[in-house]
Structures are given as structure tokens and as C-alpha cells.
Amino acid sequence: MKNIVIGLVGAFALFSFVASQAGVWSVDGAHSRLGFTILHNGITNVHGNFGKFTMEVTTPNADFNDATIVLNAEAASVNTGIEARDNHLRTADCFDVEKYPAITFKSSAVKETATKGTYTVAGDLTMHGVTKKVVFNGVHTGNSKNYKGAAVAGLQITGAVKRSEFGMGEVSPGLADEIKLIADLEVVQN
Numbered sequence: 001m002k003n004i005v006i007g008l009v010g011a012f013a014l015f016s017f018v019a020s021q022a023g024v025w026s027v028d029g030a031h032s033r034l035g036f037t038i039l040h041n042g043i044t045n046v047h048g049n050f051g052k053f054t055m056e057v058t059t060p061n062a063d064f065n066d067a068t069i070v071l072n073a074e075a076a077s078v079n080t081g082i083e084a085r086d087n088h089l090r091t092a093d094c095f096d097v098e099k100y101p102a103i104t105f106k107s108s109a110v111k112e113t114a115t116k117g118t119y120t121v122a123g124d125l126t127m128h129g130v131t132k133k134v135v136f137n138g139v140h141t142g143n144s145k146n147y148k149g150a151a152v153a154g155l156q157i158t159g160a161v162k163r164s165e166f167g168m169g170e171v172s173p174g175l176a177d178e179i180k181l182i183a184d185l186e187v188v189q190n
Helices: 002-015 083-089
Strands: 023-027 033-040 044-050 053-059 068-074 102-112 118-127 130-145 151-162 175-189
Touching: 053 175, 102 130, 118 151
Parallel strands: none
Antiparallel strands: 023 053, 023 175, 033 044, 033 175, 053 068, 068 102, 102 118, 118 130, 130 151, 151 175
16 A cells, blocks of 8 residues: 555656646746846845736647747836836836837756756846846646646746846846846646
């Protein structure tokens, strides 16, 4: 009996890190968040997100190894919960949404690490008209079916970038240069 339980736990763990099949996946915006955190005055984290974004993941395998990820966020959809701050972030002091309406990411390599279900996600991030090579961490958090019966998968992508590397000057005194990014994503197989 003990071996059966161990076998079932192992099978479940293995299944939870398999994309189920090769294909194209699109983000489910109602169950996803593209967020960020920045340190203010060295003591408090300020959180925000982008309310409007699209993402497509193409998987050539039964997992997310060698996947291609393409993300496009509307810079004007920035939301920190304070309207005056959000309006300031949209100006030329920061995102300059009139001139640079999109924030984009296109992966160049998605590779599974030594830990099953975790990935390095390398690619080009374009923000404020500047494109930089970045490397993020990815975790495949599991699979399920949505209410329509379609296959869905959970992904979390995290990392950090520096505002100064994207030509974004001093937005406000006391804000850190480093922005931590976190995307909690539910993708639906097309």
C-alpha cells in the first residue's frame, strides 16, 4: 500500500509539470496578473500592475521546454491604485505612453532547469523605447480544465529589471532603480 501511495504522489507530481501536449496557449486575462513591485524610501514596497495585456505561448513539446513566449502590455494600463500616481507614471517622466504605448517581451530561449517544472526564460524586453536582453525565472504551477473544458496551465514568471537601463529617469524621489516583476498567468490551450 505504501508503494502505491508513493507511486500515485510521484505520478501526480510528474503530471502537474507537463503541459499536456504541444500547441498554442493564450493568456486568460480574468485569471492572470502582470504585476510589479518597487521599493519606496528604502522601506516600503509599492505594488502595481498592467490591466491590459496579451500573451501567447507556443509549446513544441509536451512541456514548456523550448516554448516561445510573446507578451504585449499597454503601458497606459498601469495601475498602482492611486490615480494621481498612475497619471504621473503615464507621462514623459516615466512610461511616456504617448510615445511608447507598448511594453513587449519576446523569448529567445525557454529552458527547463535541473528542477522539474522550473525554467529560465530569456528574451528581449522593450520598454520606453529601449530593448534589453533579460533572463526571468519561470515555474509551471500545474494543469487543469476551465469551465468550458479547455486545457489550462498555470505559469509564474518572476525577475527584476533596472529602470535606468530603460532610460526612465527619476520618476519620484525615493524610488529604487530596481523593479521586481511577477506575472501570475493562466494560459488556455487554443
